[in-house]
Amino acid sequence: MSVDPVPSELLYRACDTTQFDFTTTDELDEPDTLVGQERVLEALKFGTGIRRYGYNLFVLGPDGAGKHETVLRYLKGIVPNQKAPSDWVYVNNFNTPNKPVALELAAGQGPRLSEAMDQLVDDLKVTVPSIVESEEYQNRRQTIDEELQERQEHAFEELREKAEAQGIALLRTPQGFALAPMHDGEVVKPDEFNKLPEEERKRIEQIIQALQEELAETLEHIPGWQKEHHARVRELNEEVAERAVARAMEQIRSLFQGVPAAVSWLDDVAQDIVENFGIFAGGDEQPQQQQLMAALQAMSQGQSSNFGGGGDPFRRYQVNVLVSNTDGDDDDATPVPPPEERDEKKIIGGGAPVVYEDHPTLANLVGRVEHMPQMGALVTDFMLVKGGSLHRANGGYLLIDALKLLREPLAWEALKRALRRHKVLIESPGEFMSLISTVTLEPDPIPLDLKVILLGDRYLYYVLSNADPEFAELFKVAADFEDEIDRGDDNDLLYARHLAAAAKAEELLPLDRSAVGRMIERSSRIVEDAEKLSTVMRPIADLMREADYLAREEGATALSASHIDAAVEAQIGRADRMRERSLEMITREIVMIETEGEAIGQVNGLSILSMGSVTFGRPSRITARVRMGLGASRVVDIEREVHLGGPIHSKGVLILSGYISGQFLPAVPLSMSASIVFEQSYGGVDGDSASSAELYALISALAEAPISQGFAVTGSVNQLGEVQAIGGVNDKIEGFFDICMRRGLTGDQGVLIPAANVKHLMLRQDVVDAVERGMFAIYPVEHIEEGVELLMGAPAGERGEDGHFPKGSIFARTEERLAAFAENQRRFASEGIDGNGDRKR
Structure with a gap:
């Protein structure tokens, strides 16, 4: 059975640029749909x-498929028509300051x-000091x-x-009030008092003691009088404050009349301002340290404070705008930024927010x-509560790279917890893990x-x-x-429009028709299929x-x-060092690869080396050795035995045994021992793309038929001998052509590939x-027999009606060798000789 080589016109599918009616891509409109991504949309x-x-x-x-850009382009088309979500603010809780109150307001009201x-x-x-300094207030305060x-003086x-009537003087001293005896309007000195008769002294002392009791009783009333005074002053201040606050807050109340929570908080604000009216009048001022200590004490007791305000008593009335949706009309926010310039801020204006979180830590997600x-202390208050991307995206869309999310401790669990609870709870890592109290x-x-x-690759999704x-x-929806x-x-024209859009977006030179054609051809090469285009x-x-x-x-005006x-x-040249070193090792015959002549049990297999972004083909010498075996037939994969072969490669070698057993001597137990190896291979080997080459080497060794070394082989094989497609x-x-080219093409060289791979050819x-x-x-080879005839220059042979292959054919020689092995095995067994050639005892 003869196999014709692939004609040159099928080796590279050129793009027919006559189908394009444009001169350059500047003439093309942006595509209104994504190439081939209808399922995603x-x-x-x-x-x-x-x-x-x-x-x-x-x-x-896959990476580079434009997942971010596609999602953002789609969202850009729908979010401007969606309602902007509510604003959220945190305000002081005047009853329990360590539990700030969250208020939901209409968009833009925060x-x-x-x-x-x-x-x-x-x-x-401004108004309170003027009120306090007014004549009406001063007169009323002066009256009080x-x-x-x-009252005190009376x-x-x-x-x-009463004391003077009894000869006793009431004196004011720096230490307070004192009582002393008088004589002729003068206070009696202690020396003179001691000279008085004892009875007189006792009488005066009894009078002073009685007066002291009355003085103590009077002094006891003073705090009560002062308390009454303070109460009257407070009532005056509250009366004045209520009028001032009511006038000042009238407009604010009207703005938020339809928000009960906001109205309730404004009532608390009004009450607190009235109770702390003095701070607006310039009174009740404390040094910063005193205010801080008072704030810490109030915090621990659950009372109102200006905690964390740097001693600012007015901080308690501020509003912490956690998230606001007032920037939706900013047209400058609509272009999709490149990944390296994105941050966690809103990236699409109008309507519902769209937020991309580039660094999804726990704090950046939940706040x-x-x-x-x-x-010397670390303090905080409601104004120091900061929102996360979940807050900013609330009511809209949050985009996160899945891999970045999973790399951050606690972030994945925090996101799931928020989605399950339908609420965002701000927690520190210690609180989240219940490590602190x-x-x-x-x-x-x-x-x-x-x-x-979430955006990620398929492997991460399946994991x-x-x-x-x-x-x-x-996450029930997969795109x-x-x-x-x-x-x-x-699709060629649609692809051209995408190229035009990309060129315009990055301000590149337009592409002419030949450049568009070459880009389409390059896309097919990237995807390794002449009938396909890559969407990456x-x-x-x-x-x-x-x-x-x-x-x-060059000064060109178009590509x-x-x-x-x-x-x-240029791309190949910059990354070509390892490929050049590999070719050099072969051409200098350090790595032994034959491109001329013949050899038994030896074939050139083809493999792929990938190093970073560089991928290139490299031929490898595959050899097979056979001998008679005692017991079951066995093909030894040396790569597997030394743990250099991967499971898929090992599977391919085991398939060879299945093919040999089914193809030759179906009625006779095989007795063969064979070994197969990639020569000069010092790294891991995996994949089954060399299984057909290994089978050719094995058949060559069995039939003792030489293989032309001007050929290289790739393709996997199944147990039926069918050659299957590879990547x-x-x-x-x-890779093999480059070796032949450097040594000099002879006209007798080539490569055997699976016929199914012809449609993938996009060669240099x-x-x-x-x-x-x-x-x-x-x-193009469809069955192993075709490859045998090409490589060994003789018919493979087809089993006839008599059950035998044609005499002299490769398969006949193979079967004869296997039959000889089986006969010898039976003879040795009958003579009691073991597998080492020694006679059994």
Whole structure:
């Protein structure tokens, strides 16, 4: 059975640029849809539309597929028409200051309330002193003060007169009041008093003792009188304050009349201002240290304080705007920023917020409570509560890279907890893990209603699906990106429009028709399929940028195919060191690869080496040795025996045994021992793409038929002898071609590939040229017999009606060798000789 080589026109599918009716891509409009991602768009439409628990999204696909850009482009089309969510603010809890109150306000009202409260405090700082200094207030305050003074003076005057009537003086001293005897209007000195008769002294002492009791009783009334005075002053201040506060807060109340929680808090504000009226009048001022200690004490007792305000008594009336949706009309926010420039702020304006969290730590997700150092202590208050991305995205959409999220301690659990609870609770890591129990702020939780969109690769999605039961509960919608799309006229034009959009977005030179054609061809090469186009746009965009650089160096006004080719060559050249070293090792015959002549049990296999972003093909010598075996037939995979072979490679070797057993001597137990190895292979080997080459080497060794070393082989094989498709066919062909090219093409060299891989061929132009000249050939093989005939130059043979292969054929020689092994094995067994050649005892 003869196999014709692949014609040169099938080795590279060129793009027909005559289908394009444009000169450059500047003439093309932006595409209104994404190339080949209809399934993704449907998933996004469904996931963002359904408002049920757990219907968050996971967008999965390869890196560079444009997941971020696609999601943002879709959201940009729907969020401007959605209602902006509520604002959320934290305000002081005047009853329990360590539990700040969360208020929900209409969109844009948070900053308005904050400004109104700041204005209220500023107004009261001006109006209250003017009220206190007014004639009416001063007269009323003076009357109250004079009444207290008159009451005190009247009480002491009565006591003084009574004491003088009995010859006793009531004296004021720095230490307080004192009583002393008098004579002729003068206070009797102690020496003179001691000279008085004893009876007189006792009489005076009894009078003084009685007067002292009356003095003590009078002094006991003074605190009560002062308390009454303070109460009257307070009533006066409250009366004045209530009128002043009512006038000042009238407008604020009217703005938030429809928000009961806000109205209730404003009532508390009014009451607190009335109770602390003196601070607006410039009174009740304390040094900063005293205020701090008072605040700490009040905090511990659950009382009102200006905790964390740096000694500012007015801080308690401020408003902490946690999140506001007032910036929705900012047109400058609508362009989608590149990944390296994104942050956790809103990135799409208008309507519902869209937030991308680039650093999804626990604090960045759920918020945090900050602290300020004051007088050697760390203090905090409601104004130091900071929101997280869950707060900013509430009512809209939160985008997170799944891998970044999982790398942050506690972040994944915190996100799931918030989604399960439908609320955001601000917790520190210690509180989250229940490791600390210190008194701190406990802000009200914020109700949560948003769509979380995780972005990651497929492997991560499947790992989470299998490892975390809650993942399937919370992320029910998967938007799976296509890696490739069909190549055809319609998609070619759509692809050209995407190239045009990318060039315009990055201000690159436009592409002419030849450049568009070359980019389409390069896309097919990237996806390793002449009938497909890659949807992973990152390498395409990189190539355009590099071609743009080269074109501008030449002073060109548009990119052409030559610029694309030069950029590709430059990419290869920059990363080609290891490939060049590999070729050099072979051409210098340090690594032994034959490209001419014949050898038994030896074939050139083709493998792929991947180092970072560089992938290239490299031939490897595969050898097989056979001998008679005692007992069951066995093919030894040396790579597996030394733990250098992966499981898929080992599977491929075991398939060889299945093929040999089924193809030869079906009625006779086989007695063969064979070993197969990749020569000069010092690293791991995996994959089954060399299994057909290993089978050729094994058949060659059994039939003792030499294999032409001008060929290299790739392709896997099944137990039926069918050659199956493999990956990396272009790199593998070019890897062997490069060796032959350096040693000199003879016209007898080529590569055997699976026939199913012909549609994947997008080879370099020098390979295509060599095939056209007849100096190199690529053979599509469907069955192992075809490869046997190409490699060994003789018919493989087909079993006839008599049950035998044609005499002299490769398979006949193979079967004869296996029959000889079986016969010898029976003879040795009958003579009692063991597997080592020794006679059994």
